Amino acid sequence: MIAKILPKHALQNWIETLREHYRIIGPKLAQSQFIFGDIHSADELDLSYPTTILPPKKVLLPQREDLFHFDATGDTHIVEPTFDDEPTVILGIHACDMHSITLLDRVFERGTADQHYQTRRENTTLVSLECIKSCSEYSFCKSMGTLSIPEDFDLHITDLGDEYLLEIGSNKGVSLLWNFNEVREATDADFERLNKVMSEKWSHFTYRVDFDITELPALLSLSYDSKVWEELGDRCLACGACNIVCPTCYCFDVRDEVDFSLCSGGRFRVWDSCQLDRFAVVAGGHDFRDARAARQRHRFFRKGKYLTEKYGVVGCVGCGRCAQACLVHISPVDIFNELHRRRVPSAATQEEILA
Amino acid sequence: MNTGRQMTLEAPSIYQPIMLSILEITSMTEMEKVFTIELPFPTSLEHRPGQFVQVSVLGVGEAPISISSSPSRSKSSFELCVRRAGALTNALHALNPGDVVGVRGPFGRGFPIERFRGKDILFAPGGLGLAPLRSVINEVLDDRSNYGRIIILYGAGQPVEMLFQDELQEWAMREDVELHLTVDKPDKKWKGNVGVITTLFSDIQVSPRNTVAITCGPPVMYRFVLMELLGMGLPEGNIWLSLERRMKCGVGKCGHCQMDHMYVCQDGPAFSYAEIRHLEEAL
Numbered sequence: 001m002i003a004k005i006l007p008k009h010a011l012q013n014w015i016e017t018l019r020e021h022y023r024i025i026g027p028k029l030a031q032s033q034f035i036f037g038d039i040h041s042a043d044e045l046d047l048s049y050p051t052t053i054l055p056p057k058k059v060l061l062p063q064r065e066d067l068f069h070f071d072a073t074g075d076t077h078i079v080e081p082t083f084d085d086e087p088t089v090i091l092g093i094h095a096c097d098m099h100s101i102t103l104l105d106r107v108f109e110r111g112t113a114d115q116h117y118q119t120r121r122e123n124t125t126l127v128s129l130e131c132i133k134s135c136s137e138y139s140f141c142k143s144m145g146t147l148s149i150p151e152d153f154d155l156h157i158t159d160l161g162d163e164y165l166l167e168i169g170s171n172k173g174v175s176l177l178w179n180f181n182e183v184r185e186a187t188d189a190d191f192e193r194l195n196k197v198m199s200e201k202w203s204h205f206t207y208r209v210d211f212d213i214t215e216l217p218a219l220l221s222l223s224y225d226s227k228v229w230e231e232l233g234d235r236c237l238a239c240g241a242c243n244i245v246c247p248t249c250y251c252f253d254v255r256d257e258v259d260f261s262l263c264s265g266g267r268f269r270v271w272d273s274c275q276l277d278r279f280a281v282v283a284g285g286h287d288f289r290d291a292r293a294a295r296q297r298h299r300f301f302r303k304g305k306y307l308t309e310k311y312g313v314v315g316c317v318g319c320g321r322c323a324q325a326c327l328v329h330i331s332p333v334d335i336f337n338e339l340h341r342r343r344v345p346s347a348a349t350q351e352e353i354l355a
Numbered sequence: 356m357n358t359g360r361q362m363t364l365e366a367p368s369i370y371q372p373i374m375l376s377i378l379e380i381t382s383m384t385e386m387e388k389v390f391t392i393e394l395p396f397p398t399s400l401e402h403r404p405g406q407f408v409q410v411s412v413l414g415v416g417e418a419p420i421s422i423s424s425s426p427s428r429s430k431s432s433f434e435l436c437v438r439r440a441g442a443l444t445n446a447l448h449a450l451n452p453g454d455v456v457g458v459r460g461p462f463g464r465g466f467p468i469e470r471f472r473g474k475d476i477l478f479a480p481g482g483l484g485l486a487p488l489r490s491v492i493n494e495v496l497d498d499r500s501n502y503g504r505i506i507i508l509y510g511a512g513q514p515v516e517m518l519f520q521d522e523l524q525e526w527a528m529r530e531d532v533e534l535h536l537t538v539d540k541p542d543k544k545w546k547g548n549v550g551v552i553t554t555l556f557s558d559i560q561v562s563p564r565n566t567v568a569i570t571c572g573p574p575v576m577y578r579f580v581l582m583e584l585l586g587m588g589l590p591e592g593n594i595w596l597s598l599e600r601r602m603k604c605g606v607g608k609c610g611h612c613q614m615d616h617m618y619v620c621q622d623g624p625a626f627s628y629a630e631i632r633h634l635e636e637a638l
Contacts, residue, residue: 067368067371070413070414072414077455077457081366081367081368081370081371108608111606111607111621112369112606114369115367115368224635250610251611252610253609253611254370254416254603256413256415256417262414269603272603274610280601282600282601283438283601284440284573284574284599286573288574288600288614301615301616306613306616
């Protein structure tokens with residue numbers, strides 16, 4: 001393993017150096033909560049952040065993204081696609097969010113590749129951060145198997161106390177340390193410190209899901225007609241907050257806008273939500289998912305089954321943002337456990353069955 | 356197969372429409388017009404019957420529209436039958452020949468017509484459902500000797516709402532096509548059957564295992580048509596449908612057309628009933 005040691009007091013200089021070549025995005029305080037935002041100096045960056053309101057999805061798949069501009073002023077209509085290739089570094093990504101990026105990469109690569117996502121992704125360098133304590137009372141990454149970072153990082157930071165250990169995962173990661181001489185090679189003693197941090201961290205996280213999460217797709221299959229969905233439908237306000245804050249929700253709407261000339265303008269995509277009324281409406285007015293219960297079921301099936309089966313990675317990374325954002329406290333942990341409880345008869349009911 | 360340049364694969368962005376001229380616009384009914392779109396050489400559509408394109412009016416938006424012309428007749432142009440139903444389709448209806456529209460596609464899986472060769476084919480379109488099925492009907496008629504009986508059961512609300520009336524007459528004249536029409540509300544001149552499309556099924560006898568049925572219509576129609584077809588003894592795999600959804604991307608990303616785990620824009624819009632019967636969100 002190639003690793004470097006960055007003293008914490010050198011962070012400011014490192015960020016200054018990076019800013020010459022990259023837009024830097026990282027966790028920073030915005031009023032009372034943390035966000036991924038532009039980092040101009042090391043003072044703004046807080047690598048001990050709990051969790052952010054929105055995941056780094058907002059950088060890779062912006063809430064609003066231009067697809068093309070058009071000009072229909074003359075005889076020929078000009079359509080010019082737009083791509084964002086600004087070199088960007090996202091600093092301090094938690095493991096759960098790294099797993100969500102693995103999923104997004106597969107979604108926008110497989111089948112028909114999405115050049116808008118891919119252009120931005122190719123020009124983005126991911127600097128992940130080792131999670132050494134639980135970041136939120138809502139998170140359940142340990143249960144989802146997303147507490148260890150996937151291999152897609154370019155650079156991975158572990159906080160060793162007074163220094164950071166930087167593991168290099170790719171050439172993009174190497175580039176971040178190019179011509180920066182305030183790092184030194186990691187020694188055996190540093191790796192010993194790393195091992196200590198790694199072995200101690202697990203006890204700071206708890207398992208919150210009552211069963212082995214690899215059983216989730218099968219559990220959902222058995223629970224398609226469960227009453228749980230009706231109960232959820234009765235509670236859900238259909239506000240869509242869960243989708244918006246979810247790092248693995250990527251559904252979008254496509255819209256046009258024109259400028260004052262009415263001849264030129266653009267087409268853009270915006271985040272959409274399967275929980276909103278009219279998400280599955282067709283021209284004749286028929287709504288293929290008009291019940292909130294059906295929409296909630298669709299959401300949980302996407303997270304726990306469809307995405308996993310299609311892309312081979314977990315569709316819910318256990319960040320807990322949706323549970324925190326939900327006004328009526330709908331939490332994936334509660335739903336998964338409730339589905340499991342209803343499928344697996346308790347000892348008492350088993351006795352009843354046998355009696 | 357046309358060896359020309361397929362449109363969408365060439366574009367730097369999968370969301371970028373190719374701008375094409377409208378060659379001709381024919382009013383079918385008060386609500387529907389047929390747009391003939393020019394394909395300047397070497398552009399080609401290379402679609403399969405049952406596929407759709409995403410049609411744009413710049414500044415208004417984009418919507419999925421099924422291709423109405425058959426591949427056998429879509430060399431230098433293709434046809435879209437469009438009902439005025441929303442912002443995009445209203446904007447389309449306001450256009451004139453010579454105006455340009457944006458086109459992406461073709462997308463989706465069409466009908467596997469090679470597998471239907473040698474079989475009797477029963478078409479059961481309802482209303483606007485004739486638009487996508489006309490593509491299959493003409494493809495099959497242009498290769499007539501490779502198929503058995505061709506039966507078309509077409510139902511519309513009123514006689515004036517019947518689409519492609521010239522072609523309906525042509526089909527009625529052909530001895531190798533069995534055409535049966537029905538309307539819910541007849542006018543004074545109507546001499547044919549009155550009633551919903553299912554009332555036509557009692558007029559025909561089929562050999563169930565050698566018949567492929569292809570149906571397309573409003574969501575409410577499927578349940579009743581399926582009951583008739585299954586009742587006639589057609590295997591579920593011999594019954595084909597074209598499903599409608601409001602695709603925003605056409606390439607399996609945007610999520611709008613998802614039904615259970617399937618994406619209508621990728622896995623369909625043509626499905627056999629055997630493929631979707633267990634999906635609660637399909638019909």
